[in-house]
Amino acid sequence: MAPVPILSVQVHHKRGGPSIQHINFLRAIDPGRFAMHVLVVQSHEMQEQYDQVAASVITMPHMPTIPRSKSPLSIARYYAQTRTMARQIAQVARDIDARIVHSFSEAFPAPLLAAQQLHLPSMVHILGMSIFQPPWVGKIWTRYFLNRAARIVGCQQLIADEVQRTGVAPEKIQVIYNCIDPGAVRERAQTDRPRELSDDGLKVGMVAEMDRRKGHLNFVTAAAHVIRQLPGVTFYCMGDTSGNDLYFSEIRAKIAEHDLSDRVHLVGRVDNMGAWIRAMDVYCIPSLSEALSVAGLEAMALERPIVATRVGGNPEAVIDGHNGLICAPADPKDLADKLLTVLDNEPLRTQFGRNGRKRADELFSVERNAQKLQSVFEELNS
DSSP: OOOEEEEEEOOOOSSSHHHHHHHHHHHHSOTTTEEEEEEEETTOTTHHHHHHHSSEEEEESOOOOOOSOOOHHHHHHHHHHHHHHHHHHHHHHHHTTOSEEEESOTTOOHHHHHHHHTTOOEEEEEOOSGGGOSHHHHHHHHHHTGGGOSEEEESSHHHHHHHHHTTOOGGGEEEOOOOBOHHHHHHHHOSOOOTTSOSSSOEEEEEOOSOGGGOHHHHHHHHHHHHHHOTTOEEEEESOOOSOHHHHHHHHHHHHHTTOTTTEEEEEOOSOHHHHHHHOSEEEEOOSSOSOOHHHHHHHHTTOOEEEESSTTHHHHSOBTTTEEEEOTTOHHHHHHHHHHHHTOHHHHHHHHHHHHHHHHHHSBHHHHHHHHHHHHHHHHO
């Protein structure tokens, strides 16, 4: 029997969590059962990786996401634009004889409209919480877009709960975690220590692009609190520094304000993120909003103790007192206190790291979660 063709749409165009997650799933899906045809934006930063895991890669010049502006006029304009995009996606689906349309983002509803035009089952992967705020936007989005999907997958339980609160039938909702290949993560991280790292003292790291929701400013302020008590600690922010010059300038100003230029480093994008994470003594997720951090899961697989804020999927990944500590969001002092607790206790760091590795291997492995995704495809194709 020939594999079932599926059109899987990825709207995010950068090298980052959503694309990495999408590729992880594609790599694990059985190609003998499903032919995963991927639609991405032209000049996607990870197109080479998509070419390696997809049955085919189709590109479109532009796939606009839901606007951050919450004005009714802005949303109405976007709805009209989405219908045009849906007709284009429907043609792509016809060309590959797709049997299922899979949208790997809640921020781009056109694939759901395309599937409805073709009378095909569709599934949407929800990777974030921002679409539900303010609540009236979440209700409109659910009524006009989300309810068209045959299945809704949330990458953590809070998302599934929020979807149900907006009026979606619970039988349509399933949790499939963001996931990693723990063995591959550890293998890639087994490289020489990054030369840019200092040789002395404890190290705390975070990974995020220039997005205010990721909490860089609180990370820097917490660093100032920590360094007053443990002067030898160094802090590293890894991740792309382009795309938001204003926010980047604010972070640099905050570092200067606390006179931390020799203690807080904005590393930027690195070739082997795993090697950098592995070199940290504590991994930090200071987010103000977070779905389920892929870099955080990688840190767990690499036996790094975690300090994370109590937002989104962080408490699902990090069990307070088991593989890390949870702190209040937007509270740099509490973040600093939790970091000091872990930094000042090497046996605790070791135990948290071991527990985190076990949790990553058992709950967040790509093998386990891709099997769940494949089961949803089986149901939709039956």
